[in-house]
Every structure is written in structure tokens, then in C-alpha cells.
Amino acid sequence: MRTKSPWLLFAAIFGASFLCWKLALEPHARSSGELERAPATAQVDVPPAPRATAPARADATPSAAPTEHALPPSKQRVRVVVRLAADASAVAALGAELLRVDERGREHAVACCNDPLAPAPVGPRELAELLRAQRALPEQREATQRFELAEGGRYAIAWHAWRHVPGTLTWRTARGAGEVFELRSPFTCEERTLELVIAPEQLSLDPALDAPVIDAVTHVTAKDG
Amino acid sequence: MRTRFSPTLCALAALSSLATAQVPEGWYVFGTFNPSAGQTGLFLAHPRRPGQPTVLANVQGDLDGTGSSCVLYRESDGAILAGERAPVGGSVDLHMIQLNGSAVLFDASFSLGRGGPCCGEIPQMALLPDGRVVVAVTDVDAGPLKNILTTGYGWQGVGIVDTSSGLITPIDIANGALLTDVFNALALAPDASKVYLGTYVSGTRGDIWEVPIGGGMATLIASTPAGLSNMAFEVSGELLVTTLDATQPLFRVTVSNGAVVPVPMAIGSLNAIASEATTGGLALATGTNGTPRRSIYWADPNANPTLLSTPGLATPSGIAMRPTPREIGNATSGNASYAFRMPNPTGLPNTGNASYALILDATGNARPGYLVLSSAALTTPLSVYGCDIFVDPTAIALIAAVPQPPVAIPLGIPSDPNLVGLQLFAQSFHAEAPTQLLATAALALTIL
Known part of the structure; x- marks a missing residue:
């Protein structure tokens, strides 16, 4: 009899549920249907402004000076704050980033335990979630992200946000970065705060790049099928 | 039993x-470009039932103008990712699209560069396991992916787009000057360690280059006797490449040894291919020299094709499937x-x-x-x-x-x-x- 005990419990769970369902002839909520439901749309128009020409300004000042330790910590905690300038209009889903700049000047996103930008293992941020978040927090002027750095080197603060192209269903990504700075070891136990202020012109849309081209010129070549 | x-x-x-907010499970999504040939934009097609495709309404940007050159479906967030064929001087955009039924609900797009005088586009792209997008971009006269000069198609490059932040990271090709002519196809190795780039050198030659995902030296692993148009890894790990030669439109390439074997298929030139991960079959689109031209097919794992539609649209140039089960x-x-x-x-x-x-x-x-x-x-x-x-x-x-x-x-x-x-x-x-x-x-x- 003992060998049948898992099946008895199994049968009890499924059998009872099945019978109840059949007798009641009652439709049940389907998780599948809920999953397929379209998210509600939410949009905020952001007035266009002139395109940015100046690079972002980095106020990358450590908030605490290194302290002496017999054994310095193996990781440096860093708090990155990006903030819109006072005269800049609010944006959707402002995010702070920290970029590692390699010897060839290429930028790589630094991953963090709870950083939605982390290349792995965190998955991509859903745009639907972004819009839900935006609906709840329509005015966003500042974002903070924490990182733990295992090595010194050249870094830059960066930011990203979404801008709505007026009169369309299109959102364009806006992003920028501050000046590259050197983070040297030995590390300190104190968390360093790095700040970047985003100027209004850096958030502007470019009609030549961010809007569709009406009466566009296009060519077809041999490779085009 | x-x-x-x-x-x-x-x-x-x-x-x-029955209403679905995104691409219905199991369906194909494909894009078309070249407005002089017909309607451009994005479309949905049942993968087995022949019939006219569903037009996606309210597509944004240049997708319903100059059109779409490639598409992907991303399961993690249900997004359609569509690459643009850009207007001359226009932005070459990657679109991340959410649907409400068969209409675009919203579209978040990223500029990958400014299109040049010839044919700025994203010829094909692939998904990394974490949802970032590996792209090839051609004929861009500005932007982070303007890296390799072709002989007749402007500047081109390869990179990774993080659709969360918009960060574009170039994949540097140290010997890029050796690559002959233009990227027209891209596939990612099943283990995501390498990118395969297919070129259209001429009507009688295409090359397949292997590049580490982190950048480095490109290695020529195989050539085909026709210019390439699209690529897809089969579930078995073999690489299928399509060409614009109506008499030899499909080849199977073993990337480990460069072996190239023609796959018999009598439906003319092919311009798009995707592997059906759940069946081992194929989603296909014929080109202008297809039989019939500009048509949508599915094929079983033995590459036996079945016509789904000849919709009379512009040139289909990318196809993808939302898998089921x-x-x-x-x-x-x-x-x-x-x-x-x-x-x-x-x-x-x-x-x-x-x-x-x-x-x-x-x-x-x-x-x-x-x-x-x-x-x-x-x-x-x-x-x-x-x-x-x-x-x-x-x-x-x-x-x-x-x-x-x-x-x-x-x-x-x-x-x-x-x-x-x-x-x-x-x-x-x-x-x-x-x-x-x-x-x-x-x-x-x-x-x-």
C-alpha cells in the first residue's frame, strides 16, 4: 500500500478538483487569459526642445575621502545619482548608469545586483512595465543606482530616459554620459556618491532623426531581394 | 492509447x-520594404493555414514608408523588434513594438546611425539570451556602428543594442578591412559566443564570417556561389543560408568545418528565413525572383515547402515566429x-x-x-x-x-x-x- 501513497495524494488533489469543477460546471479564472490582456496605454507628451550639442557635465566628486585600513575592502560601493537641471522638463523612466570605459574608449554597462541594465542575469525591462511605472510616477527628475566595483579604472556616469514624439505612438530613447573619470584603488569602506546634472538641451528630440521622413527617398540595390 | x-x-x-494582445502564439510576423513594389510595414501570418496576412495598423516611423528590413519576436516581453530600411539621410532605427490586437500600442525606437546615400538598413539581427539585440547595420554615415567601409554600400558595422537603456556597444572586427562588401545576413551561434555575418559580394558569391561576440578577428568560414540574403541556425546547430539566386536559394553550412551543402528547394529566390524552434521546420519568404514572387512559405524539417500566401505586398525581408508550445x-x-x-x-x-x-x-x-x-x-x-x-x-x-x-x-x-x-x-x-x-x-x- 505504501508504494501507492503518492498517487493517492496526487489523485486526491486532481480528482477532487476535477469532480468539483465538473459538478459545478463553473468556468474558472484562467491565468492564460490574464496574461494575454493588453496593458493599458499611458502617454505623456514632452514638449520638443533644441537638440543637445554640449556633452554632459560630470560632478563626479567622491562624497567621502578614502580611509586607511590594514585590509582595504575588495569592492568599492558607489552611488550614482542623475538629476535633471532645474529648467529641464520631466522625463519618463529616468535611469542612472555607470559605464566602464576600456582602453579603446568603448563603454560597457556595469552590472549591479538590482540594476535593470545589467547585461546578465537580469532580463530586459518590459516597456509595458515602464509605462505602468510612468503612469504612477509621471514626474521624474532624479534617479539613483548603486553599484559595487571590483576593480579600479576609467568610468563614466550615464543616464537614459524615454521621450515621447508628439503626435505619434513613438518613444525615443534619450541617453548621455558625463566625463570619464579614474577610480583608483585601494577602495574605501565608505560609499562614494557620484552625481550628474542633465541639461535641458540634452533631452531634446531631433526632428531629422526622431521623426519619420515624409516622401522619403529610397533606393533598391542588387542585394535587396 | x-x-x-x-x-x-x-x-x-x-x-x-481569442483576443491576443501580442503576436498570437505560433504565428509568423514579417516585414516588407521597397514601397515601389507594394505595401510596406509589418504583418502577421498563420503558420499553417493559407490566407492573406493581417496588416499591423499604426506602425511608426519609417516602417510604413521605406519599410522594414528584418524582424524578431522576443518572448520575454512579447515585443516585436523590427529593423528599418531607412530613407536616404534618415535615421536607421530599431523599433521595439507592443501590440493591442493587430495595431501598434506603442513603439520605442533607437537610432543606430544616420543612413547614407545608398541603402541604410539593419539587414538582420539576433537575440542574446538576456534580451539584448545583436545587429548589423549597413550604409550608415554616422553613429557608433560606422566602422567598416564597403566597396559599394557605404559604411557598416556590428554591435549590441541594450533595449533597456539604449546603450549601443560596437563589436569591433580587428580585420574588418578584409571583409568583402556588404553585410546582408546575421545569425548568433546557439551558445551566443559567436556572430555569423553573411555578405552579398555579388550575384554569384556570398561569404560567411565568424566573429567572437566580444569582438576580435573575423574568420571566413565558408563561401556560397550566390549572394546571401538571410541566415538562421537550425535546432540541430547547422546554419541555413538563403540566397537571391532562384536556382540555388538555400544552403546548409556546418560552421565547425565550413562544409556547404545545397538544399534542394524549387521556390525561387529566398529573402528571409527563420527556424521554428518547436517543430524543426522553417518560415520562409521568397524574393522578387521567387515562385511565386514575394510569398510566404512554411517548410517541414526536410525543407519541403508549402505556400501560405502571395499577398502582393512589397518585398518581404525578415520573418520570425512566436513559438508554441x-x-x-x-x-x-x-x-x-x-x-x-x-x-x-x-x-x-x-x-x-x-x-x-x-x-x-x-x-x-x-x-x-x-x-x-x-x-x-x-x-x-x-x-x-x-x-x-x-x-x-x-x-x-x-x-x-x-x-x-x-x-x-x-x-x-x-x-x-x-x-x-x-x-x-x-x-x-x-x-x-x-x-x-x-x-x-x-x-x-x-x-x-
């Missing part, structure tokens, strides 16, 4: 929601482990597929068990004797005994249109010890 759909299942069909949850394994076979050789769960079956495989000391079909799934599994149950026990449609795996569990699907859209969740349970149940992961399948 043979299981047929019962009246209970037919009743469930009426209860299920898909695995949800996790298996519970012990001395044996159980899994539903994927790709499934009996095809898709479409109405009229009388031979459809779930194939249950096992390793180790496999035992008979029970298959449970439910009309709902649990978001948090129920734990019984150490086994994670993902099918909802309050919505059971069928319980059937299954013999010792490997075994085919027939689920022949009648030609009843009322079944279309019905979603079912399957999980198989097997006793290993008096107090230990083992199980497959659950399988979510939608009847097409």
Missing part, C-alpha cells in the same frame, strides 16, 4: 479568450528525468493536425505515469511529495495514464474552428518512490 479532444475541451474553447516552470527530477520532446516531430498544435502528439522522453530509470491537461497554469507551483505542480488542479480538462517513456501521447486535433485559441497546459507525473513524485516542466500550448 489514443486521446481525442472531448466535448469538455470543445466547451473550454468557447470560454477561452512553450515550457513553463521547471521539471522535478530524481533518478529519472522527464521532458516533452522539442522540437516536436508531429508539428504544431493546429486544427486539422490529426497526427499531433506530445512526445514524452525520459532519462534514467523511467516509469509509467499520468499526463494532466489543464486549461490554466499556476504562477506559484503546488508542491506535492517534493514535486512542483504547475498545471492548475482546479481547471483540469483531462487525466490520462501514460506508459513508460519514450512514448507518443496522441492529441489529434480536429478541424474545428471553435478550438482555435484554446490554451492548454500539460504536465506529466511519475512516481519514483513511496514519497517522491517526479514531473516534467509544464508545457503551454495554444491551438492554432
Whole structure:
């Protein structure tokens, strides 16, 4: 009899549920249907402004000076704050980033335990979630992200946000970065705060790049099928 | 043993929601470009039932102008990713699209550079496991991917786009000057360690280059006797490449040794291909020299094509599939482990597929068990004797005994249109010890 005990419990769970369902002839909520439901749309128009020409300004000042330790910590905690300038209009889903700049000047996103930008293992941020978040927090002027750095080197603060192209269903990504700075070891136990202020012109849309081209010129070549 | 759909299942069909917010499960999405040839934009097509594709309304940017050059479907957020064929001097954009029914709900787009005087576009792209997008971009006269000068198609480059932040990271090719002419196809190795770039050198030559995902030296691994138009890895790990030569449109390439074998196919030139991960079949689009031209096909795992439509649109240039069935949850394994076979050789769960079956495989000391079909799934599994149950026990449609795996569990699907859209969740349970149940992961399948 003992060998049948898992099946008895199994049968009890499924059998009872099945019978109840059949007798009641009652439709049940389907998780599948809920999953397929379209998210509600939410949009905020952001007035266009002139395109940015100046690079972002980095106020990358450590908030605490290194302290002496017999054994310095193996990781440096860093708090990155990006903030819109006072005269800049609010944006959707402002995010702070920290970029590692390699010897060839290429930028790589630094991953963090709870950083939605982390290349792995965190998955991509859903745009639907972004819009839900935006609906709840329509005015966003500042974002903070924490990182733990295992090595010194050249870094830059960066930011990203979404801008709505007026009169369309299109959102364009806006992003920028501050000046590259050197983070040297030995590390300190104190968390360093790095700040970047985003100027209004850096958030502007470019009609030549961010809007569709009406009466566009296009060519077809041999490779085009 | 043979299981047929019962009246209970037919009743469930009426209860299920047919409206889908994204690409319907199992369907194809494809894009067209070149407005002088017909309508440009994005379209949905049933993968087995011939018929006119569904036009996606309200596509944004240049997608309904100059058109779309490539598409992907991303399961993690249900987004359609569409690459643009850009206007001269316009931005070459990657679009991340959410749908409401068959209309665009919103579109978040990223500029990958400014198109040059010839033909700025994203010829093909691929998904990394974390959802970032590997892209090739051609004829860009500015931007981070303006890296390699071609002979006749401007500047081109390869990179990775993080669609969360918009960060574009170039994949540097140290010997890029050796690459002859223009990228026209791209595929990512199944382990995501290498990018394969297919070029259109001329009508009688195409090259396939291998580049590490982190950048480095490009290695020429194979050449074909026709210019390439698209590429896709089969589930087996072989690379299928399509060409614009109507007499030899498809080749199978073994990337480990560069072997190139023609695959017989008499439907003329091919301009788009995608592998059906759940069946081992193919989604195909013919080019201007196709038979018929600019048509949508599906093909079985032996590359036997079946025409779905000749919609009279502009040139189809990219095709993708939203897969079904898909695995949800996790298996519970012990001395044996159980899994539903994927790709499934009996095809898709479409109405009229009388031979459809779930194939249950096992390793180790496999035992008979029970298959449970439910009309709902649990978001948090129920734990019984150490086994994670993902099918909802309050919505059971069928319980059937299954013999010792490997075994085919027939689920022949009648030609009843009322079944279309019905979603079912399957999980198989097997006793290993008096107090230990083992199980497959659950399988979510939608009847097409």
C-alpha cells in the first residue's frame, strides 16, 4: 500500500478538483487569459526642445575621502545619482548608469545586483512595465543606482530616459554620459556618491532623426531581394 | 492509447479568450520594404493555414514608408523588434513594438546611425539570451556602428543594442578591412559566443564570417556561389543560408568545418528565413525572383515547402515566429528525468493536425505515469511529495495514464474552428518512490 501513497495524494488533489469543477460546471479564472490582456496605454507628451550639442557635465566628486585600513575592502560601493537641471522638463523612466570605459574608449554597462541594465542575469525591462511605472510616477527628475566595483579604472556616469514624439505612438530613447573619470584603488569602506546634472538641451528630440521622413527617398540595390 | 479532444475541451474553447494582445502564439510576423513594389510595414501570418496576412495598423516611423528590413519576436516581453530600411539621410532605427490586437500600442525606437546615400538598413539581427539585440547595420554615415567601409554600400558595422537603456556597444572586427562588401545576413551561434555575418559580394558569391561576440578577428568560414540574403541556425546547430539566386536559394553550412551543402528547394529566390524552434521546420519568404514572387512559405524539417500566401505586398525581408508550445516552470527530477520532446516531430498544435502528439522522453530509470491537461497554469507551483505542480488542479480538462517513456501521447486535433485559441497546459507525473513524485516542466500550448 505504501508504494501507492503518492498517487493517492496526487489523485486526491486532481480528482477532487476535477469532480468539483465538473459538478459545478463553473468556468474558472484562467491565468492564460490574464496574461494575454493588453496593458493599458499611458502617454505623456514632452514638449520638443533644441537638440543637445554640449556633452554632459560630470560632478563626479567622491562624497567621502578614502580611509586607511590594514585590509582595504575588495569592492568599492558607489552611488550614482542623475538629476535633471532645474529648467529641464520631466522625463519618463529616468535611469542612472555607470559605464566602464576600456582602453579603446568603448563603454560597457556595469552590472549591479538590482540594476535593470545589467547585461546578465537580469532580463530586459518590459516597456509595458515602464509605462505602468510612468503612469504612477509621471514626474521624474532624479534617479539613483548603486553599484559595487571590483576593480579600479576609467568610468563614466550615464543616464537614459524615454521621450515621447508628439503626435505619434513613438518613444525615443534619450541617453548621455558625463566625463570619464579614474577610480583608483585601494577602495574605501565608505560609499562614494557620484552625481550628474542633465541639461535641458540634452533631452531634446531631433526632428531629422526622431521623426519619420515624409516622401522619403529610397533606393533598391542588387542585394535587396 | 489514443486521446481525442472531448466535448469538455470543445466547451473550454468557447470560454477561452481569442483576443491576443501580442503576436498570437505560433504565428509568423514579417516585414516588407521597397514601397515601389507594394505595401510596406509589418504583418502577421498563420503558420499553417493559407490566407492573406493581417496588416499591423499604426506602425511608426519609417516602417510604413521605406519599410522594414528584418524582424524578431522576443518572448520575454512579447515585443516585436523590427529593423528599418531607412530613407536616404534618415535615421536607421530599431523599433521595439507592443501590440493591442493587430495595431501598434506603442513603439520605442533607437537610432543606430544616420543612413547614407545608398541603402541604410539593419539587414538582420539576433537575440542574446538576456534580451539584448545583436545587429548589423549597413550604409550608415554616422553613429557608433560606422566602422567598416564597403566597396559599394557605404559604411557598416556590428554591435549590441541594450533595449533597456539604449546603450549601443560596437563589436569591433580587428580585420574588418578584409571583409568583402556588404553585410546582408546575421545569425548568433546557439551558445551566443559567436556572430555569423553573411555578405552579398555579388550575384554569384556570398561569404560567411565568424566573429567572437566580444569582438576580435573575423574568420571566413565558408563561401556560397550566390549572394546571401538571410541566415538562421537550425535546432540541430547547422546554419541555413538563403540566397537571391532562384536556382540555388538555400544552403546548409556546418560552421565547425565550413562544409556547404545545397538544399534542394524549387521556390525561387529566398529573402528571409527563420527556424521554428518547436517543430524543426522553417518560415520562409521568397524574393522578387521567387515562385511565386514575394510569398510566404512554411517548410517541414526536410525543407519541403508549402505556400501560405502571395499577398502582393512589397518585398518581404525578415520573418520570425512566436513559438508554441512553450515550457513553463521547471521539471522535478530524481533518478529519472522527464521532458516533452522539442522540437516536436508531429508539428504544431493546429486544427486539422490529426497526427499531433506530445512526445514524452525520459532519462534514467523511467516509469509509467499520468499526463494532466489543464486549461490554466499556476504562477506559484503546488508542491506535492517534493514535486512542483504547475498545471492548475482546479481547471483540469483531462487525466490520462501514460506508459513508460519514450512514448507518443496522441492529441489529434480536429478541424474545428471553435478550438482555435484554446490554451492548454500539460504536465506529466511519475512516481519514483513511496514519497517522491517526479514531473516534467509544464508545457503551454495554444491551438492554432
